[in-house]
Each structure stands twice: as structure tokens, then as C-alpha cells.
Amino acid sequence: DTAVSQTPKYLVTQMGNDKSIKCEQNLGHDTMYWYKQDSKKFLKIMFSYNNKELIINETVPNRFSPKSPDKAHLNLHINSLELGDSAVYFCASSSSSYEQYFGPGTRLTVT
């Protein structure tokens, strides 16, 4: 059973388009995250939700909007995509033990 799953795995799109990435975890965790990993492998937190409430919102352009319909899901919608948005986006979840479980990643390429 996949603990944290993301779809799609690859996303190629043109500048200006709007796209969404979905994330689901079946671990029963209360906290979920979105991270962006750039080409140099630097991992930067974008958002965190705890029990469906937004608790971390880093300095991310407001073109990025997360949505958590329930504790098991955290989706990321991106409007007006730009070249600089190209990266690998990882969803993760954690329990009170702080250990994070990562999804397989979504490689977004904006052309």
C-alpha cells in the first residue's frame, strides 16, 4: 500500500496555464506539507496543514493555493504558471513523532 501518493508524476505545461497536483496519505497523519525541490535539490517548505487548517504559509506567490478537503488529502493548485515554477513538488505527511513521509514527487516542467 502506498503511504503517500501524488498525481500526476509528471506534468508538462505551457506558461500561463493553470494546473493542480493531488496528494493523498493513508497513514492517518494529522499534518501534511507541500515542498518544492529545485534543480539544485534544495528543499523548501511551501505550506503545511494540520487537521485541515493552514498552519504554515511560507513566502509563496499567491498563484499557489493549497486545499485540504479532509485530513487525508492536500492538493496544490497553481495559476498562471511561470518558467520559474519548474521543479519537483513533494507532498509529505507526519504524525506527532515529526518523522515525515514523502510522496514520490511531481516533476513540473513549464515551457
Added chain:
Amino acid sequence: AQSVSQHNHHVILSEAASLELGCNYSYGGTVNLFWYVQYPGQHLQLLLKYFSGDPLVKGIKGFEAEFIKSKFSFNLRKPSVQWSDTAEYFCAAIVTGGFKTIFGAGTRLFVKA
């Protein structure tokens, strides 16, 4: 400000060599420390973690790390690396009661066969 620093960005070793990757953190309060590994093309996976107790923690695949509070360090070690250890290694920290895990910039390890 809270931060995690990894000293080496790129490390190249031959098989059977010993490995030590440095990690220093800057945190107030009780800190929980982690090492994650990212194999090529894959997601991050937990190698080991330290919360409290014995400062020498053992993880998977023969890795261990030592928490030295006086030096604010949590260095990762492995006595003999294998080609399959080629990966990116991330040190991370979170304060007890916090929600934000801070990751270091990562160390890319390449092991020559």
C-alpha cells in the same frame, strides 16, 4: 533564526571508504533531528532520527549519527560505503511542539565502484 547547515555539498568516495557528513543546527528549545536520504529519481526516505536518550543513533543500511549537544551537531557516519549509497543526504530539524521542519541544503554523495 532556526537553521540547519550541512558542510559538504558534494562528496566523492570510493567503495569501502568511511563516510562522515556534517550537520549543524541552530535552534532554541528541545530539538528533534533527522537524516533523510534521496536516491536518484526517488523521494526522501528516513535514515535515522534522534529525539532523546542515547546520543548515538543507528539507522537503516548501516548508517549512524551522533548528537553532540555542546557542538549543536548531528553528523552522519557509515564505516564502509557501497556504490548503492550514492544519493543526496539531507539533515533536518524540528523543535518539539513545532510544525516546521527545517532541511539543510543537502549533500550529494557519489560512491565510485
